[in-house]
Amino acid sequence: MNLGVLGGTFDPFHVGHVEMALGVLRALNLDAVHLVPCRLPPHKERPRLTPGADRLAMIALAVQDHPALIPDSTELMRPAPSFTIDTLKDLAARRPAARLFFIMGMDSFREISLWKEHQALVQGFHLVVVNRPGSPRPGENEIPEVARGRLVEASQALDTQEGRVHMLEIPPQDVSSTTIRRLAREGASLEGLVPTAVESYIHRCNLYCRGDDSG
Numbered sequence: 001m002n003l004g005v006l007g008g009t010f011d012p013f014h015v016g017h018v019e020m021a022l023g024v025l026r027a028l029n030l031d032a033v034h035l036v037p038c039r040l041p042p043h044k045e046r047p048r049l050t051p052g053a054d055r056l057a058m059i060a061l062a063v064q065d066h067p068a069l070i071p072d073s074t075e076l077m078r079p080a081p082s083f084t085i086d087t088l089k090d091l092a093a094r095r096p097a098a099r100l101f102f103i104m105g106m107d108s109f110r111e112i113s114l115w116k117e118h119q120a121l122v123q124g125f126h127l128v129v130v131n132r133p134g135s136p137r138p139g140e141n142e143i144p145e146v147a148r149g150r151l152v153e154a155s156q157a158l159d160t161q162e163g164r165v166h167m168l169e170i171p172p173q174d175v176s177s178t179t180i181r182r183l184a185r186e187g188a189s190l191e192g193l194v195p196t197a198v199e200s201y202i203h204r205c206n207l208y209c210r211g212d213d214s215g
């Protein structure tokens, strides 16, 4: 079984997240993609994070028509901060027969050297990196050291050897949670940026109304 894992703050989960999960699911012919909101991100500093229960509820609403996309509360149940390597080890222990493909956007990939045990992460699992507007693919000399010599184009036949970094082009989605929080705070429409059910949830629960979002 081939399982994708997409981790993030997901504050909120948006169409960029939906499209990257579906894009990787289809391109790599995975069996499912787990969507794992973090309890507290190690690399982001925001004074206030929307409660995990709300972020998880928005994920569930966003993927209700896609049964292969699975909201996963693994990190919400662990003490903070949330480190991806711990999550992958957890999942690997629970699903010993599964190959795990960790999915990230190009912006995250460019910073992977800052991640805890990034060598173990890259060497012991499968990484999938998707394009993101505003974050160009690194040139030959900018590729994070840990990924050098490991890049494969995901458009070609799936390379199932561990330690590969699959580069996948998906239709670009120019959207970020930061933009959505700002628009919500301004009372602007979120149409096309989050699924309709997520927009209703944001309004119903008065999320992102305060002016204390520094990131």
Ligand code: ATP
Residues within 6 Å of the ligand: 007, 008, 009, 010, 011, 016, 017, 020, 103, 104, 105, 106, 107, 108, 109, 130, 131, 132, 133, 173, 174, 175, 176, 177, 178, 179, 215
């Ligand atoms: P914020 O604006 O709060 O920083 P974000 O939109 O970057 O949030 P995250 O929850 O931090 O969302 O992202 C989780 C993962 O999804 C990261 O690996 C990120 O690179 C990736 N990602 C988020 N949005 C996109 C997008 N529009 N296209 C491609 N990848 C994306």
